[in-house]
Amino acid sequence: MRTTHQPVYLIGVAAELCKVHPQTLRQYERLGLVVPSRVGAKNRLYSEADIERVKRIQRLTQELGVNLAGVEIILRLLDDMELIRTDMEQQMSEYAAEVESRIQAYMANSNAPIRQGQSLLPVPKVHIRRNTDI
Numbered sequence: 001m002r003t004t005h006q007p008v009y010l011i012g013v014a015a016e017l018c019k020v021h022p023q024t025l026r027q028y029e030r031l032g033l034v035v036p037s038r039v040g041a042k043n044r045l046y047s048e049a050d051i052e053r054v055k056r057i058q059r060l061t062q063e064l065g066v067n068l069a070g071v072e073i074i075l076r077l078l079d080d081m082e083l084i085r086t087d088m089e090q091q092m093s094e095y096a097a098e099v100e101s102r103i104q105a106y107m108a109n110s111n112a113p114i115r116q117g118q119s120l121l122p123v124p125k126v127h128i129r130r131n132t133d134i
Contacts (some may be wrong), residue, residue, distance in 0.1 A: 004052075007037035014046035018054040025054065031068060033057055033075060043056030 002008065014036075015022040028034045029044070034053055036044040053075070060066040060074060113121075 007039075007047045007050075009046040011036075011044045011046070014044075014051060014054070017051050018052065018058065021057065028054065028057060031072065033068070033072060040056040097120065 008017075009017065011022045011025055017024055018025070025034065025036075025044075029036060033047075034050050034057070036046045036050055039045055057071055057075070060071045061068065066074065
């Protein structure tokens with residue numbers, strides 16, 4: 001099974017998928033906006049995630065009129081927000097597991113009735129929606 005970060009597309013194919021010239025992809029790489037994987041010293045391989053990132057750059061520059069310096073800042077902020085979102089979901093999951101464990105330990109030392117096979121702390125799975133409009 002292939003992941004979205006697995007590099008598979010050569011620069012020509014990636015450029016065609018993004019509807020840009022290969023030189024545009026090279027420029028984005030020079031600016032650090034996209035970092036494709038390398039095979040050997042010369043061949044670049046782009047992943048699905050790289051393709052989506054280039055499409056996002058194209059939308060920012062062409063439809064919204066953002067210059068490449070602004071795109072760099074926006075992408076860095078979006079990357080930071082994604083890391084924060086992932087970290088928060090992980091922390092919430094760990095917190096819920098810890099609280100469940102504490103409740104189980106408390107209930108083991110109590111005469112209170114306990115429902116078997118169910119969570120003592122029904123915590124909804126928190127997923128923060130990503131805005132993919134940008």
